[in-house]
Amino acid sequence: SDKPEFASGGTLKVCTAGDFPPMQYYKNPGDAELIGFEVDVVNAIAKQWGAKAEFVVGDFKGLLPSLDSQRCDLVASGIMITPARLEKYDGVPYFGSHVVLLVPSTDEETKTPEDMSGKLMAIEAGTTYEKTVADLNATLASAGKDPVDMQTYPSASGVIEQILVGRAASTITQDTTAAFRMMQMPDRLKIAYTYDESETYGIYMRKNPEDRRMAKEAIEALQQSGEMKALLAKWSLPATSTDVAHD
Amino acid sequence: MFDFNLFTTAIFGWPLAKGALLTLVLSVSVMAVSLVVATFFGLAAGSGKKPMRWLIGSYVWLFRGAPALLILLFVWNGLPQLSPVFRATWFTPFVAAFLALMLIQVAYLTEILRSAFAAVGKGQREGAAALGLHRWHTFILITLPQALRIAVPSLVNEFISLLKATSLATVISLKELMTVTQFAIATSFRFLEWYGAALVYYMLMVSVLTFAQSRIEAVLSRGHR
C-alpha cells in the first residue's frame, strides 16, 4: 500500500503543543482550529494519504511519550531532531531554522552583530541567546570596542516589544519567530543578520522503517510539487527553510 | 493601530470571560473563608493567652514571609509527596490554589483585624458587658461594626491584591484572567487590545469592590463624626 498503517482509518492523530507561531498556534485563545505552517504541512501529508489530520494538543514535554501510548501517530510541534530522540523514535527532518538578528526596519547600518557595539539588545531570559551575546561581547572586548548592553525579558514577545518601543537596537531570535512577527507587523522589523548555526525541526513517529519511508516520500512530494514553497511563502518563511536533508 | 473589533471580541469572547470567572470565583471563595478564619485569629491574637498569641504570631510571620509562588508550588507539588490524600482526584489545581492563597490571605487579614479590634475602645466592650450581652453578641453587635469601619479599606486592599495574585496560580496550570491574556498576546502580539480587554475586566471587578467599600463605609460611619 502507499500509506502507513496508522493512516488507514482515515484519520491521522497528530500531537502538538500548539503554542509556537507560526508553526502551529491558535489565532485567538479559545479557538478550536489550530493554524500554522506545520499544520498546513501535516494537512497536506494527510491529504496525500487520503486521511484527515486530527490535532491533539498537549504539553510539549509529554508529546513524544504519547506516541508510545498510541494517543497519537505523529508528533509535529517545531520539535528538533536530536540523536537521543532518534534512538527511541523515527524522525524525518524537513525544516531548518536559523538564528537571526532582528532590527527595526529603519535601521540601515547594521550588517553584522559587531555593529551592535555600544547599543542595547533585548534578549529572552534563560535562552542560549544570552550566551551568544556574551560571546559577542568577548569578541568586541578583544577588538577594543564597546560591549553590547543586554537587557533580559521573560518572554519572546517582550523582547520584540522593546524594538517596537524603540528602546532596543536589536534582538536575537529564530527566523520562524522573526518571520511571524514581520508578517504580523509589516514594515516594522527586518532581519539584519542570519547566524550560521541552525536547528532542524522534523516529524516524529513510532519506530517503523516503512512508515518512515512513506512520510519522507510524502514530504519530498510536497517539495517537488512546489506546494511546500507555496506554504513557506504563505507564512512568510524563508524560501530555503525546507531545503534540508531528509535523513 | 488599535483594532477595536479585536478588542470587543476579546472582551465578549468566552476565553477571557472564563478566565475572569475563575479569578472571581477563586478570590471570592478565598476571601470569604479567610475573613472568617482571620476574625477568630485576630480575636485570639488580641486577647488570647500568651501561647495562643505566640502561635498566631508565628503563623502570620511564616505566611506573610514566604512568597506566594513557593506556597503554591509547595501545596501543589509538595503535599502529594507528604500524603496520599492529596493525590486523589479532588485535589485539582483550583483546590490547591484555594488552599495556598487562603493560607496566605489569613495571615494578612489577621493583622488587619487584630489592630482594628484593638482600636475599638475598651469602654465599648464594658458598656455591652454591663448590659449583660454575651461575649459573642458584644463582638458581633458592638466591636465588629466599629472595627470594620476602620478595617474595610485595608480589607478591600487585600481583596484587590488577591484578585491580582490569583495570576500566580498559572504555575500550577490554572488558566485565570491574566494567564489567558498573556497567552493570547504571545500568539497574536496584539498587546493593546488584549491587555485593554483584561484591564476592563479587572477595572470592572475593582469598581464593584470600590463601590461596595464606599457603601459599607458609609453605613458603618453613621454616628461617627
Next chain:
Amino acid sequence: MFDFNLFTTAIFGWPLAKGALLTLVLSVSVMAVSLVVATFFGLAAGSGKKPMRWLIGSYVWLFRGAPALLILLFVWNGLPQLSPVFRATWFTPFVAAFLALMLIQVAYLTEILRSAFAAVGKGQREGAAALGLHRWHTFILITLPQALRIAVPSLVNEFISLLKATSLATVISLKELMTVTQFAIATSFRFLEWYGAALVYYMLMVSVLTFAQSRIEAVLSRGHR
C-alpha cells in the same frame, strides 16, 4: 536529594545577594516615598473639599484597579512613546519600576491612612486646636501617632506585598530576587536548593519588618488600654 552545599553557595553567592539587594532597595525607596505621598492624599481624601476627594478617589480606583503588570509595562513601554523624556538614559528599568510601583503603592496606602486618620476622634484634633497648635503640629504630634497605631499592621502588610511584587518587574528586565532564583532553576533544575535559598532571603527581610512592626506598635500603644 537536597544538596546542602549548593544551598549554601546559593545563599552566600553573589547573584542571589544582588537580587535581594535590588528587591530591598526598590521596595524601601518605593515605600518611603509612597508613605509621604499617601499621607497627604489620605489627609486630603479625609478632610478636603469635594473635588479633591473625588480626584483622589479616582486615583485610588485607577491604581488599585489596574494590574501592576500593566502599569509596569505602560511605564516602561508606553511612556517613551508619549514623550522623548522617557527615552533618555536616566530612565532605567529601576527608575521605571520605582515609578510604577510607587503609583500603585500610593493608592493602597492612601486608603489605609485615610481610614486610620478618620479613626482618631475629632475630640483629639479639637483638643490640640484649642491649645493653639498649628494644623501640622496637631497632625504630627496628635493625629499621626494615634492613627499609626491602628495603621501599622496594614502598612507592614503592604510593605511585604510590595517586597513580593517587585518580582513583577522582571517584565521590564529587572533582575530581582525571584527572577534570579527562577533563572537559576531553569538552568540547573535544582528547585529545592534555589527556592530554599530565596525563601531564606525573604523570611529574613520579613522577619526584620515583623520585628519593627511589633516594636512600633508597642511604642504607639503606650497609654492605650
Next chain:
Amino acid sequence: MFHERSSADAADIMPEMPAIRLVNVNKWYGTFQVLHDVSLTVERGSRVVICGPSGSGKSTLIRCINRLETHQRGDIIVNRVELTDQLSKIDRVRSEVGMVFQHFNLFPHLTVLDNCTLAQRWVRKRSRKEADEIAMAFLERVRIPEKAQRYPGELSGGQQQRVAIARALCMNPSIMLFDEPTSALDPEMVKEVLDTMVSLAEDGMTMVCVTHEMGFARQVANEVVFMDGGKVIERNTPEAIFSAPSKERTKRFLSNLLH
C-alpha cells in the same frame, strides 16, 4: 464563704441574703493598690451612696461589683453568686445588675433608641416593638424622646448622660450601680433624675450610687459610705454622717458641701 445555689428557690429560702456582699476586697493596678480590705454589705432593696474624694477608688469599687475589674483578694458575692473567673456566673450577675458609667460608654454607631433596645432584644429577648416602647418610656422619663433617632455624637453632654441612664433602666435590673449619674446635668435635670431614682427605690430596687449630690443621699439613702485612699473610712446613715461624722477626715470632706 457563700456558694451559689439555684437562684430561684434560694431567693425563697433565704430572703435575708444581702444583694451585694464584699468581704475584705483588695485590688491592685500593677503595684498601685486601689482598694484596701473593702467590706460592704448591701441589703436587698436598700440604697447605698458612696462618696469620697476624687481618685479614692469609688469607680473601681462599683466596677468590681459587676466584674468589669477583677479583684485580687477577698470575696464579692452578688445575688448569691460568688464572682470568679467563671464566665457563666459573670453573665448571670451582669444580666441582673445595671450600670451607669462615669464616662457613659454609649455605642456611637447606634442611635439613641438602638442603644436602649439592643440589650433588651438580645438579653431579655423582647420583641422589637416591646423594646421600643419600653425604651421610649424611659427616654421620656429623662426628657429626651425627641432625640431617639439621633446618634450619641450629636448629643450634648447632659443628653448623653441621660441616655446612659435610660439604657441601663430599660433592662429592669434588680440592682443598679450608678457612677456619678448626674455629673453632667443641670440642677433642673438633676432633680428630675433624682426623682426617677427615688421612685425606683420605692419600687424596691437595690442601688449603689457614687454621687456627691447630698440631696439624693438625704432623701433616699439607707447608708452613706465615705471612702478615701481606697479604704472605707466611715459608714453610717445619712442623718448620722451629715450631722455628726465620727471621723475627722469625713468631717473635713463634708464641710465643703455646705460652703
Next chain:
Amino acid sequence: MFHERSSADAADIMPEMPAIRLVNVNKWYGTFQVLHDVSLTVERGSRVVICGPSGSGKSTLIRCINRLETHQRGDIIVNRVELTDQLSKIDRVRSEVGMVFQHFNLFPHLTVLDNCTLAQRWVRKRSRKEADEIAMAFLERVRIPEKAQRYPGELSGGQQQRVAIARALCMNPSIMLFDEPTSALDPEMVKEVLDTMVSLAEDGMTMVCVTHEMGFARQVANEVVFMDGGKVIERNTPEAIFSAPSKERTKRFLSNLLH
C-alpha cells in the same frame, strides 16, 4: 463691624475694647438651630458664668468662641480679631484663648506631663525644662503631681478633669473658656478648683465658664447668663439673678438649686 489691627498697639490704644463680643450669632446643625441670635459682650478681665438646662447650647456657644464650631450668621470678635475662615486669624485667637472641654479631650498616647507640656513647647516655644516646671506647678495646684508620669487612661474621671484644667492653664491664656470644669469632681476638689479660678480671676484673666456651681457664680462672676433653647433668656449680675430673676423660666430653673 470690627477689623483686626496689630494686636500689640491696639491693646494700648483701645483698652476699652471687649475681650469677646458676639453679635446676633446664629448656628445650625443641619436643620436644627442651636443658637438663636445670641449676643454677648465679655469685657477684658471680667468673669461670665453661663448656665441653663442641658442641651440649651452652652457648649456650642463657647466652642464657637474659639471656632471649634463655625457659626452661620452673626459676628464673633475675640481679642479684636473677627472669626472668619482665615486660618491665621483663628490660630492667633486660639493661642490666646484656653479651653477646658466638657469631655476633657486629653491625649491618650501622652503622659499627663506631656499633655501639659506639648503645647507649651510647640506654641509658646518654651524649653523642655521650663515647660516641665510650669506643668508641675499647675499639676500641684490641682493636687495630682504624683500622676505626672501616668497616662490619661490610668486616671479616675476627676483626675482626668483636673489634668484638663492644668493643661489649659499652662498656656497662660488671657481668656479662658471653661465647660463644666468641676462636673467630675468631689466637693473638696470643687472648692480647690474654684479657689484656683478665683485667684486667676484676681490676676485679671477673662473667663467664660459654663457651670452650675452657683458658689462660683456668687463669688467671682460679674455676670450670669441664663440660656434656654439656644437663646439668651436673661443676663444680670449674680446678686440680681439669684435674688430676683426677671424671667419666669429663670426663676423656675434656679429654684432647683436651692432645694
